[in-house]
Amino acid sequence: MHAEVRSAGNGADGEVIEKLRARIQAWRSSEHRGRRMPEELWQEAGAAAQRLGICPVSRALGLGYQTLKRRTYPSESSPSKVVSHPRFIEVAGFASFNGVGAGEAIVEATSVDGTRLTVRLKDSSPALLSVIQITPQMRVLVAIEPTDFRRGIDGLGQVCRAVLSEDPMDGTMFVFRSRAAKTIKLLVYDGQGFWLAQKRLSTVRFRHWPSAADAQSRLLLAHEFTALIWGGNPQLAQAAPMWRRIALDPPSTRTEKA
Numbered sequence: 001m002h003a004e005v006r007s008a009g010n011g012a013d014g015e016v017i018e019k020l021r022a023r024i025q026a027w028r029s030s031e032h033r034g035r036r037m038p039e040e041l042w043q044e045a046g047a048a049a050q051r052l053g054i055c056p057v058s059r060a061l062g063l064g065y066q067t068l069k070r071r072t073y074p075s076e077s078s079p080s081k082v083v084s085h086p087r088f089i090e091v092a093g094f095a096s097f098n099g100v101g102a103g104e105a106i107v108e109a110t111s112v113d114g115t116r117l118t119v120r121l122k123d124s125s126p127a128l129l130s131v132i133q134i135t136p137q138m139r140v141l142v143a144i145e146p147t148d149f150r151r152g153i154d155g156l157g158q159v160c161r162a163v164l165s166e167d168p169m170d171g172t173m174f175v176f177r178s179r180a181a182k183t184i185k186l187l188v189y190d191g192q193g194f195w196l197a198q199k200r201l202s203t204v205r206f207r208h209w210p211s212a213a214d215a216q217s218r219l220l221l222a223h224e225f226t227a228l229i230w231g232g233n234p235q236l237a238q239a240a241p242m243w244r245r246i247a248l249d250p251p252s253t254r255t256e257k258a
Contacts, residue, residue, distance in 0.1 A: 013052055017060050020044055024061055046072040137246035139172045140220045142210050142228070147176040149183060153194045156187045164217045168194075175225070181205040184229065201231060208233035 024041055049057040049072045058065045134140075147159060156176060160168035168174065174187040183200040208228070210218040221242070224234035 013048070017048060017052075017057070020048065021061050024063075042071050134173070134222050134225060136222045138222060140175065140222065140225045141166060141172050141217050142175040142220055142225075143177070143217055144210065144212055144215065146179040146181070147185075149176075149178045149185065153187065153196050156185065156196070157194070160187070166217070173225075175220075175228070177206055177209060181207070181209065199229060204231055206231055208235070210234065 020041070024037070024045075027037060027041065045057060045061055045063060045068060049068055054065060054069050054072060057063075058068045061068075141164065143159070143164060145163075147156070151159065156174065157168040159176070160166045160174055164174070166172060166174070168187065169189040171189060171191075176185045176187070177183070182205050183198060184206060186195070186197040188195050206228070208231075210220065210228075212218050220228065220234055221237075221239070223239040224237045227237040228234045
């Protein structure tokens with residue numbers, strides 16, 4: 001099977017194929033019919049096959065598939081080389097404009113007998129590529145004591161309530177570590193549901209975990225949290241001091257609470 005990736009229809013390519021087909025038909029109808037087709041025509045057919053695919057070009061020009069393939073990709077047809085055909089096709093990322101995905105590609109796989117598989121790929125909406133974003137005004141709360149990492153979302157939510165005396169659905173980012181201090185978990189509620197993320201260090205441990213003698217948790221600033229998840233010491237993270245924290249609740253909510 002020969003796999004190819006090409007863009008949607010191009011009028012210029014169609015015009016080139018029509019002109020080349022007319023020249024080949026003119027050669028076939030001439031007195032040189034019994035001879036080999038001129039090398040110039042083969043080179044132009046091979047160039048078209050590299051752009052548009054061997055199967056469609058061989059059909060349009062009335063040329064043998066295998067012959068055109070050998071002319072187009074001579075190194076693959078050489079008996080002295082063993083060609084390993086790819087088991088997968090990798091398509092590069094789509095281009096986008098102003099952050100809005102607008103890319104599209106067509107992936108085609110064509111067998112020798114002409115059977116064709118066509119897959120149309122479109123760029124995904126940026127909304128589907130959301131991740132947990134750490135903002136300066138986010139409340140980050142680190143659990144001091146290690147946690148049983150067999151717990152999932154519901155189990156960690158219970159730890160927030162029973163151990164940390166916190167509401168797991170108030171938008172706070174909760175950070176937990178395993179007993180071996182090699183793995184951390186992040187739990188946060190975004191208004192629709194919970195996010196649960198995990199990081200496990202390959203060789204070292206989280207050696208600079210926050211501590212507190214009289215508390216079960218400790219608040220971290222965004223830059224301190226960044227240092228922590230990279231295995232660093234949050235106490236050594238340098239940044240300008242906070243002057244006035246941003247209120248997380250909208251004005252209407254604060255009025256209702258008051």
